Amino acid sequence: MRQGYQSWVFSTKPVIAAAAAIGGPFEAQGPLAEDFDTLHGHLMIGQDSWEKAERVLLEEACDKAIEKASLTKEQIQFMLAGDLMNQSISANFSARTLAIPFLGIFGACSTSMEGLAMAAQLVDSQAADYVLAATSSHNAAAEKQYRYPTEYGSQKPPTAQWTVTGAGAAVVAHQGSGPRIQSATIGRIVDMGMSDPFNMGAAMAPAALATLEAHFRDLQLPHDHYDLVVTGDLGKVGHSILSELLPKHNVHIPLERYVDCGMLIYGDNPKVWSGGSGCGCCATVTYGHLLRRMTAGEWKRMLVVATGALLSPISYQQGESIPCIAHAVAIEAEQL
Amino acid sequence: MTFLWAFLVGGTICLIGQFLIDVVKLTPAHTMSALVVAGAVLDGVGLYDPLIKFAGAGATVPITSFGNALVHGAMAEAEKHGLAGIITGIFEVTSAGISAAIVFGFFTALLFRPKG
Numbered sequence: 247m248r249q250g251y252q253s254w255v256f257s258t259k260p261v262i263a264a265a266a267a268i269g270g271p272f273e274a275q276g277p278l279a280e281d282f283d284t285l286h287g288h289l290m291i292g293q294d295s296w297e298k299a300e301r302v303l304l305e306e307a308c309d310k311a312i313e314k315a316s317l318t319k320e321q322i323q324f325m326l327a328g329d330l331m332n333q334s335i336s337a338n339f340s341a342r343t344l345a346i347p348f349l350g351i352f353g354a355c356s357t358s359m360e361g362l363a364m365a366a367q368l369v370d371s372q373a374a375d376y377v378l379a380a381t382s383s384h385n386a387a388a389e390k391q392y393r394y395p396t397e398y399g400s401q402k403p404p405t406a407q408w409t410v411t412g413a414g415a416a417v418v419a420h421q422g423s424g425p426r427i428q429s430a431t432i433g434r435i436v437d438m439g440m441s442d443p444f445n446m447g448a449a450m451a452p453a454a455l456a457t458l459e460a461h462f463r464d465l466q467l468p469h470d471h472y473d474l475v476v477t478g479d480l481g482k483v484g485h486s487i488l489s490e491l492l493p494k495h496n497v498h499i500p501l502e503r504y505v506d507c508g509m510l511i512y513g514d515n516p517k518v519w520s521g522g523s524g525c526g527c528c529a530t531v532t533y534g535h536l537l538r539r540m541t542a543g544e545w546k547r548m549l550v551v552a553t554g555a556l557l558s559p560i561s562y563q564q565g566e567s568i569p570c571i572a573h574a575v576a577i578e579a580e581q582l
Numbered sequence: 583m584t585f586l587w588a589f590l591v592g593g594t595i596c597l598i599g600q601f602l603i604d605v606v607k608l609t610p611a612h613t614m615s616a617l618v619v620a621g622a623v624l625d626g627v628g629l630y631d632p633l634i635k636f637a638g639a640g641a642t643v644p645i646t647s648f649g650n651a652l653v654h655g656a657m658a659e660a661e662k663h664g665l666a667g668i669i670t671g672i673f674e675v676t677s678a679g680i681s682a683a684i685v686f687g688f689f690t691a692l693l694f695r696p697k698g
Contacts, residue, residue, distance in 0.1 A: 296697060296698075397698050442607065
């Protein structure tokens, strides 16, 4: 049911019956390695191209999530998935393999929560009993498409981010045990005129702010309602910008409860510049690390705000600014 | 002293390149092209040869020297064959470098089958 201008409150509280996170070799060296279901030792994952490797990641995440939910893929009624590749080939080709009725979505790095919000809406409105929401990204495939050939070894500034090699999937169910999806806020596009693709954290921070403002306004919740507020991939740069913007806009989220997936996934590794990014960043950290910690009782309510920079290599080459978006999904622990 | 000047001049050219990437926000490809054109223009006004004489490898190793070589080839041919020489001579001096890039690029691709 819609509440306020742009939020949904799910009266049936759809359940995240299971979630899975698959990662690559670099993620395996990070501080969250323990929270992945499967980690791969090589970027190629036994395939002959980066794109095929990404597809394997996504298929594995979907299979694993379905398996952990003790379901078969025939029982999943709809699959919502997207990725960063042109024409969303990773999602489309994975859906070909899985043969589940499929809706392709694109929200760049916000795809994880875009998919989860829509899956919850489908289940809440009784349009489905089980919906799979999934997304993926691959470091080398994204570099090749968005930036320079990997062999070229182009320099990057400290504001740049490292695309996560990984995939995350969640099975949303009408009943069962697991964390529950309480509400979601669909973001508007925010474009502050920034055009530097090597500083996407700064470009996306205002979009995250707009969605957070809308969420608390629509749901009329106190700003300290959540034990954890987490943004998708703002990185160190975007995290510090948003931390400054929030109090200025009278959103008084206790800043010690605000974290960013892009900072969590690789810790303080200077090799990743400002932090992790990509569809797989928010997806693997949320579906791996955060949900596990929630199940372990570390926090009861969290708000995941996945941020996306909706640029294309062509729009960037033509000097266009970067439209950004953020979608928020509120997740509660099973036992409050 | 020769080494010092080579280091300082070569280093300054590279510093300008880094500046173009970090401050002017040019892409690496635009930066490279800008330095090639700068080398060509400097040679056109007769300044690059004195710089090579002064700094040696400091001026011949950076990419600016490629622009210098393009102009040298074109001018030399133009003297012999007139206007058409500008076109035929432009790669006269640099053909070794360009051919080597193509030939070695081909063999490298054969061996390593790049995917990126």
